[in-house]
Amino acid sequence: MDNGQPINNERTEDPVFGPYRQGVLVKPYERLNRDHVKWLDDASLSILNDPGIWCYNERAANLFKAHGAEVREEQETSGSFFWRVSLPQGLVRDAVSKAPSRFILGARKPENRLLLDAEVPRVYFGTGSEANVWVDVRMEEFVSVDDSQVKVKVPRFRELRGDTTLLSRAARLCEQLEHLDFFIRPLNIQDPDVTPDNHDVNKFFASLNNITKHVQAGLTRLESLKDVIKMAEIIAGGREELRKNPVISFIACVFKSPLQIVDETAEKVFAIVESGLPLVISSSPQGGSSAPIQEAGMVAQINAEILAGITLVQLIKQGAPVLYGSVPVRVRLDNLFDLYGCPEFNQYNIDCVQMARFYKIPCYSSAGVGDAKVPGMQAVFEKLFTHLHMAMSGAQYIHYAFGLLDRTNSFCPVQAVLDNEQIGKIKHCLREPKIDPSITADMINIVKKVMASPHRLFARHARKAMHAGDISSPYRFEAKDLEDKALENAMGYMNQKEKEPAQHLDQTTVDRIFNEIPGILPGLRQVAE
Amino acid sequence: MDQQILLEKIAFNVMQGRLEAEDEGFDEGLEGKPAVTELVKEAIRDGVDPKSIVLEALTGSMEVVGEKFESGEYLIPDMLASAECVGVAMDLLSPYLLKAGVETKGKFIISTVKGDLHDIGKNIVSIMLKGAGYEVIDLGADVPTDRIVGAVKEHQAPYLGLSALLTTTMRVMGDVIEKLKEEGVRESVKVLIGGAPTSKEFADQIGADAHCKDAFEATNILKTMAH
Numbered sequence: 001m002d003n004g005q006p007i008n009n010e011r012t013e014d015p016v017f018g019p020y021r022q023g024v025l026v027k028p029y030e031r032l033n034r035d036h037v038k039w040l041d042d043a044s045l046s047i048l049n050d051p052g053i054w055c056y057n058e059r060a061a062n063l064f065k066a067h068g069a070e071v072r073e074e075q076e077t078s079g080s081f082f083w084r085v086s087l088p089q090g091l092v093r094d095a096v097s098k099a100p101s102r103f104i105l106g107a108r109k110p111e112n113r114l115l116l117d118a119e120v121p122r123v124y125f126g127t128g129s130e131a132n133v134w135v136d137v138r139m140e141e142f143v144s145v146d147d148s149q150v151k152v153k154v155p156r157f158r159e160l161r162g163d164t165t166l167l168s169r170a171a172r173l174c175e176q177l178e179h180l181d182f183f184i185r186p187l188n189i190q191d192p193d194v195t196p197d198n199h200d201v202n203k204f205f206a207s208l209n210n211i212t213k214h215v216q217a218g219l220t221r222l223e224s225l226k227d228v229i230k231m232a233e234i235i236a237g238g239r240e241e242l243r244k245n246p247v248i249s250f251i252a253c254v255f256k257s258p259l260q261i262v263d264e265t266a267e268k269v270f271a272i273v274e275s276g277l278p279l280v281i282s283s284s285p286q287g288g289s290s291a292p293i294q295e296a297g298m299v300a301q302i303n304a305e306i307l308a309g310i311t312l313v314q315l316i317k318q319g320a321p322v323l324y325g326s327v328p329v330r331v332r333l334d335n336l337f338d339l340y341g342c343p344e345f346n347q348y349n350i351d352c353v354q355m356a357r358f359y360k361i362p363c364y365s366s367a368g369v370g371d372a373k374v375p376g377m378q379a380v381f382e383k384l385f386t387h388l389h390m391a392m393s394g395a396q397y398i399h400y401a402f403g404l405l406d407r408t409n410s411f412c413p414v415q416a417v418l419d420n421e422q423i424g425k426i427k428h429c430l431r432e433p434k435i436d437p438s439i440t441a442d443m444i445n446i447v448k449k450v451m452a453s454p455h456r457l458f459a460r461h462a463r464k465a466m467h468a469g470d471i472s473s474p475y476r477f478e479a480k481d482l483e484d485k486a487l488e489n490a491m492g493y494m495n496q497k498e499k500e501p502a503q504h505l506d507q508t509t510v511d512r513i514f515n516e517i518p519g520i521l522p523g524l525r526q527v528a529e
Numbered sequence: 530m531d532q533q534i535l536l537e538k539i540a541f542n543v544m545q546g547r548l549e550a551e552d553e554g555f556d557e558g559l560e561g562k563p564a565v566t567e568l569v570k571e572a573i574r575d576g577v578d579p580k581s582i583v584l585e586a587l588t589g590s591m592e593v594v595g596e597k598f599e600s601g602e603y604l605i606p607d608m609l610a611s612a613e614c615v616g617v618a619m620d621l622l623s624p625y626l627l628k629a630g631v632e633t634k635g636k637f638i639i640s641t642v643k644g645d646l647h648d649i650g651k652n653i654v655s656i657m658l659k660g661a662g663y664e665v666i667d668l669g670a671d672v673p674t675d676r677i678v679g680a681v682k683e684h685q686a687p688y689l690g691l692s693a694l695l696t697t698t699m700r701v702m703g704d705v706i707e708k709l710k711e712e713g714v715r716e717s718v719k720v721l722i723g724g725a726p727t728s729k730e731f732a733d734q735i736g737a738d739a740h741c742k743d744a745f746e747a748t749n750i751l752k753t754m755a756h
Contacts, residue, residue, distance in 0.1 A: 454667070455656060455667075457609070457649065457653065457656070459605065459606045459609045459610075459653070460546065460548075460606055460609050460610035460613060461606075462606040463553065463555070463607060463610060466604060467553075467557075
């Protein structure tokens with residue numbers, strides 16, 4: 001118990017993979033019936049065959065061709081060349097079946113590792129995006145114009161430009177959020193000394209040196225991969241140790257929707273897969289602009305894109321650990337921006353979770369994004385609407401879940417604290433029922449005892465469940481009077497959490513990293529006390 | 530068993546909220562070990578002074594429980610479990626205490642008023658006051674005004690607690706006070722009221738002596754009244 005709040009990050013142990021975070025095991029809510037899944041699967045495979053995919057990477061085109069795809073060079077109206085790839089159904093099915101259903105995402109602390117199993121709807125939540133803006137919040141007191149005795153505290157917001165200091169602070173805070181299971185850099189680092197050449201090593205180091213949970217990010221430069229992996233090997237304790245405990249993994253949006261394989265990202269996919277580290281094949285078409293807005297069309301297309309990406313991964317290296325990364329969104333019809341926190345977002349995403357389950361590949365999904373630009377009622381609505389539905393869907397790995405505002409453009413640490421509370425409640429709500437004959441027999445016994453007592457009160461019999469962490473506590477940031485103090489209370493809680501000692505790497509590890517990896521900013525050199 | 534050890538064990542089990550051997554405590558691994566009921570019976574059998582049991586094993590341990598509740602370590606079910614232990618211990622000890630001429634903190638008549646079937650809050654107050662050493666006479670729920678006033682007279686009780694959960698039944702509390710006046714016993718009894726729709730203002734309006742927002746406030750107010 002933590003302030004009466006049951007903690008849902010109990011550790012557990014797998015005989016093959018060792019310790020891992022418990023997450024929450026849910027009974028999945030499914031929108032699609034068997035026929036729906038089959039029709040969407042057929043539609044995706046049909047799309048991959050005709051019109052096929054527009055591949056802008058020669059190696060990928062050749063690899064597809066070598067495995068039986070029909071590949072022909074074509075020219076855009078703009079004059080540039082690409083390879084038009086028609087993937088036969090058998091090739092895709094065979095490759096996808098080679099992707100592992102079960103693997104570990106490692107962490108600095110073994111008990112923080114994540115066990116992903118496509119056939120087990122164990123849900124983990126983490127951060128996401130790479131927002132440029134950090135939204136800083138402070139409470140300011142205002143006096144009523146009618147009565148100077150009446151004062152209210154109102155949140156005031158300030159936008160800061162993301163940098164390595166703020167990313168380190170985000171990682172450090174996220175270490176303290178008990179319902180946050182993994183860390184995807186939520187903030188873009190824009191320090192004056194950060195260049196495209198040292199962007200990757202700095203974002204990975206700022207994360208890894210401040211959090212002991214799994215760290216994931218996209219790769220800015222292919223050339224940085226070697227250094228990033230070397231850094232991770234130093235932290236994990238060696239080459240083989242890193243493969244057994246991959247403390248980092250990568251995200252690659254290899255498809256530009258609709259159906260186009262991006263040259264540079266495809267090269268990153270080759271390199272990452274060859275390195276043996278886990279990878280998310282992520283696609284994010286926008287229903288209404290880069291994909292059909294209709295559920296059937298959106299899901300058929302994104303599924304086709306992800307399947308083609310996973311096929312590429314398995315052709316590069318059979319059995320390579322890969323996540324089915326679905327981030328389907330809907331267009332706003334008034335300005336063509338992404339629209340999150342709407343019914344279609346949940347429909348698209350729940351369908352994708354089911355498709356991933358059908359192919360037996362762990363699902364990287366999304367929740368917790370909205371149009372709200374500051375913490376408040378709109379943010380709560382949009383986040384709860386998607387957090388709850390996506391957790392119910394049984395997606396194994398839900399990103400975007402902490403701190404994001406203004407779609408994916410801002411990260412707000414207080415919002416992350418509010419999201420932590422919300423996700424904790426959702427995890428609690430979706431826990432497996434504790435019902436079996438021995439438990440019901442205990443309950444009958446309690447009912448008999450209470451009915452025989454003078455006051456017929458069950459309160460004392462709540463203790464066992466209470467102490468076992470089975471009983472949730474009230475909303476952590478509640479107000480006692482006629483007011484709403486959620487934000488103010490969450491800020492107080494955040495300040496308290498930020499005072500906890502940082503979980504930096506030890507001196508020897510940090511020294512080795514700074515000696516062997518060029519480009520890390522000196523300001524990030526912090527070591528465990 | 531050595532008397533001092535026995536008293537310490539009773540105190541420990543009160544703090545653990547363990548009424549009977551089969552009960553779990555606040556800490557793990559206590560199930561199956563003798564609890565308050567078994568230990569108090571053993572103490573009586575061994576001829577331990579009942580006053581010592583009350584003073585050394587029950588009163589002090591309830592104070593510790595109160596502190597643990599204040600600090601947030603214990604929640605209401607823990608507090609109630611401990612109070613219930615003390616209540617049962619007092620039941621077991623009462624004949625011996627009477628013989629020894631030891632008095633309780635006073636009779637406290639408690640009731641939910643006519644028309645109202647809700648009794649959870651009233652029961653919690655009842656358990657807590659019994660645990661605090663009052664002789665609680667619980668009339669139950671939906672009790673007619675005449676019966677409440679009759680009980681006050683019959684037991685010559687210095688305290689009366691009235692409970693109501695409904696806005697439609699809370700006014701009956703005022704009727705009870707009027708009836709106490711009619712019967713000439715209003716001055717001899719302190720009337721405490723409670724229940725979700727009630728308030729300090731309402732207590733003043735109907736002429737009650739105190740409004741208690743919960744069982745803990747009731748015990749605190751009673752301490753002040755005793756002084």
